[in-house]
Amino acid sequence: KAGVTQTPRYLIKTRGQQVTLSCSPISGHRSVSWYQQTPGQGLQFLFEYFSETQRNKGNFPGRFSGRQFSNSRSEMNVSTLELGDSALYLCASSPGGSSSYNEQFFGPGTRLTVL
Amino acid sequence: GEDVEQSLFLSVREGDSSVINCTYTDSSSTYLYWYKQEPGAGLQLLTYIFSNMDMKQDQRLTVLLNKKDKHLSLRIADTQTGDSAIYFCAQGDDYKLSFGAGTTVTVRA
Numbered sequence: 334k335a336g337v338t339q340t341p342r343y344l345i346k347t348r349g350q351q352v353t354l355s356c357s358p359i360s361g362h363r364s365v366s367w368y369q370q371t372p373g374q375g376l377q378f379l380f381e382y383f384s385e386t387q388r389n390k391g392n393f394p395g396r397f398s399g400r401q402f403s404n405s406r407s408e409m410n411v412s413t414l415e416l417g418d419s420a421l422y423l424c425a426s427s428p429g430g431s432s433s434y435n436e437q438f439f440g441p442g443t444r445l446t447v448l
Numbered sequence: 449g450e451d452v453e454q455s456l457f458l459s460v461r462e463g464d465s466s467v468i469n470c471t472y473t474d475s476s477s478t479y480l481y482w483y484k485q486e487p488g489a490g491l492q493l494l495t496y497i498f499s500n501m502d503m504k505q506d507q508r509l510t511v512l513l514n515k516k517d518k519h520l521s522l523r524i525a526d527t528q529t530g531d532s533a534i535y536f537c538a539q540g541d542d543y544k545l546s547f548g549a550g551t552t553v554t555v556r557a
Binding site for chain 1: 483491536
């Protein structure tokens with residue numbers, strides 16, 4: 334099976350712009366989670382989607398949004414970019430469904446730099 | 449994450465054992481996890497432990513869980529240069545994981 338893919342791998346934007354990142358989960362996986370990784374804050378949970386619905390949400394401002402399509406692919410959008418949004422954005426996929434065991438398979442990430 | 453704490457750095461000689469420690473605050477998580485991140489890559493799940501277990505062994509990896517003290521450790525036996533990476537402990541349910549800051553393990557010859 335192909336792993337989790339994220340596009341683009343690298344992105345440079347300027348303050349005030351918006352950006353859309355894409356994640357394709359492992360075939361058959363229905364849950365997609367997004368994380369932000371920065372040197373200062375570490376790995377922080379953004380949100381999780383399952384069957385096109387946002388099921389969980391972290392503590393990020395409304396500038397951060399996402400969606401999931403019927404094929405389970407997911408996108409996240411950040412509007413009005415700030416310098417502090419520079420980070421590695423990681424996507425993870427899971428089979429989904431009701432389970433307390435949450436093995437998440439991570440993609441390589443998208444490195445966003447905001448100038 | 450503020451719910452999970454780890455020491456930041458560990459240096460170990462090749463062939464020795466590495467022990468990475470982690471403390472957590474949320475005792476309700478059903479599972480606790482150890483992830484590995486190599487440079488330029490995403491996270492790879494190394495192992496996990498069910499919260500009702502004290503120990504789990506998986507080849508060179510041994511996970512110890514002290515639920516009373518909310519302490520989790522990962523021991524890597526016979527550490528190799530390929531084990532150089534950042535190691536994260538994580539907890540959480542419902543597909544929302546909280547991670548520690550990560551321990552950078554450097555293996556020296």
